[in-house]
Amino acid sequence: MAEACITVKDLTMTYGDFVIQRDLNFTINRGDVFVVMGGNGCGKTTLLRHMIGLKAPAQGDVYYGDQGLWQSDPKTRERILSRTGVLFQSGALLSSMTLAENVALPITEATELPAKKVREIVSYKLALVGLAGFEDYYPSELSGGMQKRAGLARAMAMDPEILFFDEPSAGLDPITAKLLDDLILSLSNALSATIVVVTHDLDSIFAIGNNSVFLDAETHTMIAGGPPRQLLEQSADPSIVRFLTRGEQDGRHGAKHLIGSDR
Amino acid sequence: MIDSNNSSASANAAASISANRRQQALEVSIAGDWVLEAPVPPLEPVLAQIDSASQLKRLEFSMAGLGRWDSMLVTELVKLLDCANRCGIAVDKTTLPLPIQNLLALAAAVPERIDAHRQQQSVSWHEAMHAAWVGALRESRAMLVFVGEMALSTLATVRGQAHFRREDLWLYVQECGPSALPIVTLISLLVGLILAFVGAVQLSLFGAQIYIANLVSLGMTREMGGLMTAIIMSGRTGAAYAAQLGTMHVNSEIDALRTMNLDPMAFLVLPRMLALILIMPLLCLYADLMGIIGGGLVTVNFFDVSLTEYLDRTASAVKMKDFTIGFVKCAVFGILIALSGCMRGMQCGRSASAVGEAGTSAVVTAIVFIVVADSVMTVICNRLGI
Incomplete structure (x- = not known):
């Protein structure tokens, strides 16, 4: 049986009095590529912010192994989160620093390696995301896809066990988005890291996800979980089927034929 | 991992x-x-x-x-x-x-891009001088272009050809007027107080404390009231304008306005500028009053002058023309602050650090302009004998 890596228990997320999602319960196993999906405004990114320690939950907690992230004291929380890396939607590179400085930032912060070694690690990380040779570029000199990949290099700088992606394919053309998906898959293989992806991009969901949770904006809770393909085949819930078939199917009928043709 | x-x-x-x-x-x-x-x-x-x-x-x-x-x-x-x-x-x-x-x-998987690597080039001093000179030329050119565009869109707005949002104007008036009162009060009260002390040290040597009133009231109305207000407002509002417009530029909001055929000058810059030009003279009058009160506090409490005497002396020392000079100067400062703030905002680059630079250089530019303009106007007033 797979080992649980992150467990979300009874999580309720609010902004003031407004409940975004309530009673979320799901488990992410070690080595999974886990997809958090749902329509616009359903709270996907908010859920991510709860998982990476940026926003405190109204109720419930996020467990890393058996340690509750929000029950722990700040020191423990920092230690738990040091095992994670996050790729934000737009890359979130610091614009006043070059790519090399951006990627080196977490390394120099956490270790006392000599500058030459840091430089080697930075070059290696940039090579992993296909940006070898771009060390001295500023983020504003790069295209959106390259900025995202550079953001990924920074997220991976400290060899995290868990990588979070917020909308990796947003704003990328289909080919670049596919390349990024492939990169995520190969990283998942090579690093044997656990990967959590927040997305509503159907191609990505089916291409990379091997487990998922579906957040519903109307009922404000999760209404399904499991491998995305299995959801598409078996789910009877109209809102899930509508989402997974781009609104072309309202119910179960005919959803199956899409499975073979979505690649 | x-x-x-x-x-x-x-x-x-x-x-x-x-x-x-x-x-x-x-x-x-x-x-x-x-x-x-x-x-x-x-x-x-x-x-x-x-x-x-x-x-x-x-x-x-x-x-x-x-x-x-x-x-x-x-x-x-x-x-x-x-x-x-x-x-x-x-x-x-x-x-x-x-x-x-x-x-x-x-x-x-992806081979290293050979042409991507950059060489660090060392720059000789005359190259650096040349670059600075070219930069200064480009800078002044950009400034002239901005002033020119500003004039054109003002003309278009006066003729009713450009879109000008009146609601925005009141919003900006609110932002740079009433909200600035607390800090203007504090600063000008203290400046009046300082003026009184500085003058008193000399004047009390020959028993002429009564003239502190003249010194404070003339100093505040002709010079310090306007200057201090201008410096406060360049830090408070000029920087805010630069940051607002710079962030709008980063978010492509200004490009969006252009594609909708709205002139960003008339739509964004003009109301801000107008608001400052309207408000600055009023703030200046308020600052004058506060300064005179501040001076009065010191004179009455420490230097043996009664309140009536102080007020009487002030009333006879300050003429309408002194107020007018401060008033006009402050309107000019208002233009300069809005100009430098909006100009730096519109020239802003497309990154977070560029917004910061825009804010900084807006304040620096505004203060330089203000002090230079103030000296020029003071010399002119002196020559004309007003």
């Missing part, structure tokens, strides 16, 4: 590396923990062995004793492979653990 067998980080096995020659092959044995937080042995002896070896055809690895590993190991391996590549030695990568093979393949 990665460590599959032994996830307890506490027990560190010392890292080691050695190389054994076996006929035409060199077997590199790597053992122990190769992680960022622990020291690793230097690679140079092995590299030297590869470099100097003759008749070496193949490089193999023996990883049996390998403990935990992360990027540390992979970067060292990359160096090793590079060296082998240079010497034309084949590398048997299949002897490496599978995850490392995958990582190395991924890192080599």
